[in-house]
Amino acid sequence: MDNNKFVEVKNLRKVYDNGHEAIKNVSFSVKKGDLVCLLGPSGCGKTTILNMLAGLLNPTSGEILFDGKSVVNVEPKDRHIGYVFQNYALYPHMTVLQNVMFPLIVGKNKKSKAEAEKVAQKYMELTQITELADQKPGNLSGGQQQRVAIARALVQEPKILLMDEPLSNLDARLRLKIREEIRALVKSVGITTLFVTHDQEEALSIGDKIILFNDGIIQQDDLGQNFYLEPNNYFVANFVGNPVIDNFKVTKTENELKANDFTIQLADLKQARFKRELPDGEYTLSVRPENVVLAPDGFLHATVDDIELIGRERVLKFTYDNVQARSLIDLEVPIKHGDQVNLTMKLDRVFLFTPDGERVY
Numbered sequence: 001m002d003n004n005k006f007v008e009v010k011n012l013r014k015v016y017d018n019g020h021e022a023i024k025n026v027s028f029s030v031k032k033g034d035l036v037c038l039l040g041p042s043g044c045g046k047t048t049i050l051n052m053l054a055g056l057l058n059p060t061s062g063e064i065l066f067d068g069k070s071v072v073n074v075e076p077k078d079r080h081i082g083y084v085f086q087n088y089a090l091y092p093h094m095t096v097l098q099n100v101m102f103p104l105i106v107g108k109n110k111k112s113k114a115e116a117e118k119v120a121q122k123y124m125e126l127t128q129i130t131e132l133a134d135q136k137p138g139n140l141s142g143g144q145q146q147r148v149a150i151a152r153a154l155v156q157e158p159k160i161l162l163m164d165e166p167l168s169n170l171d172a173r174l175r176l177k178i179r180e181e182i183r184a185l186v187k188s189v190g191i192t193t194l195f196v197t198h199d200q201e202e203a204l205s206i207g208d209k210i211i212l213f214n215d216g217i218i219q220q221d222d223l224g225q226n227f228y229l230e231p232n233n234y235f236v237a238n239f240v241g242n243p244v245i246d247n248f249k250v251t252k253t254e255n256e257l258k259a260n261d262f263t264i265q266l267a268d269l270k271q272a273r274f275k276r277e278l279p280d281g282e283y284t285l286s287v288r289p290e291n292v293v294l295a296p297d298g299f300l301h302a303t304v305d306d307i308e309l310i311g312r313e314r315v316l317k318f319t320y321d322n323v324q325a326r327s328l329i330d331l332e333v334p335i336k337h338g339d340q341v342n343l344t345m346k347l348d349r350v351f352l353f354t355p356d357g358e359r360v361y
C-alpha cells in the first residue's frame, strides 16, 4: 500500500463510440487525503475521467487502481466512491433528509431507518443543512442543494469523493464561501477528493495540487504556485495566472535576444532558468503584466494607450513592438492616457517558448 498513490491512473485512454479520442494516454496519482483539482477548458475530458473513476464509463485501455488494486472490472457500487454531479441530481419528490439517507436504505448492505437517519443527521450537521431536513429540493437555493448533494455523497463514508464543477451554478460570493467550506469539510472527514473545475482561481485556492488538462492530455501536474512560476508550456502559462501575457517575437543569436525594438543580452538572463541548450533561431518571449514595471531607465519606451482599474491596481496598456502590452501599476502612481513612460521587464520572470509552445526559459 502506497499512500502517495491512493488513486492511480495509468495510461488511460477513452475513445467514444463515434471515434472521438477524449482521453489520450493519461497517467496521474492522488495522495491519500489530498484534495486534487482537475482543471481545464470545456471539453478537455474532465467529466470523462471522473466517469471512468466512478465506473460509469469503461476505459478503452489503461489501468485505474484504488489503494493499489485494479478497479477496472469492479462494479460502480463496489468502488466506495461518492459522486457529486454537476447538476446535483437530487430526488425532487423526497425531502432533504430522505435524499441524504437514500443511499443507506437501498442495496444489499442497507441499514435500518433509524440507523440511516442517525448517519444522515451527522452529515447534515457537517454540511449545515439540519434545518432544511423537511424541505423539498425545489424550495432550496443553489448553494443549499449543493450541500444536500455533498451530504448525500458523504453519507456512505466513501473512500474517494468525486465532485464535478460543484460550484458552477452559484454566484461569485457564494462560490468563494462554499469552496472554503468544501475544503474544510473534506479535510475534517479526511476523504481523498478529486474536484473538477474550469476555474483556475478556484483550483489554486483549494487544491493540494492541480492537474491541468487540455484536449485529453495532461499539461502539468503540480503544486499551484508552480503553474504560475514554472509553467511547462505556453498553454499552461496562458491558462493560469493573469491570462494575457505579452508576447514578443525574438531572434536568439549567440549573445542576445533581439526583438524589433529592443535587445536583451543573454548574460542578463538567469542562467539557471534555461531548461536546455538553445539553438539560435526564433522564439516567443512572454511576460506577465505584473512583471512589466515602470522604471526611469527602462528599455521599453512607450506611450500609454489606456488605463483600466482592477481592484487595488491599475492595468496600464501600451503598444510596443506592435504588441499590445500591459503593466500593473499601483493606484497612487500619477499616470494618464497619452503619457510617455519607460518600462522594464523582470528578466528572471520572463518566459521563452519555442514556436510549438515548449518553455525553454
Ligand SMILES: Nc1ncnc2c1ncn2[C@@H]1O[C@H](COP(=O)(O)OP(=O)(O)OP(=O)(O)O)[C@@H](O)[C@H]1O
Pocket (backbone or CB within 6 Å): 016, 017, 018, 020, 022, 040, 041, 042, 043, 044, 045, 046, 047, 048, 049, 198
Ligand atoms: N458520449 C460521448 N460521445 C462522444 N463524444 C463525447 C461523449 N461525451 C463527451 N464527448 C466528447 O469528449 C470530450 C470530453 O468531454 P467531457 O465531458 O469529458 O469534457 P469536460 O472537460 O468535462 O467539459 P466541460 O467543462 O464542458 O464539462 C468532448 O470533446 C466531448 O464532446
Ligand SMILES: [Mg+2]
Pocket (backbone or CB within 6 Å): 046, 047, 048, 164
Ligand atoms: Mg464536464
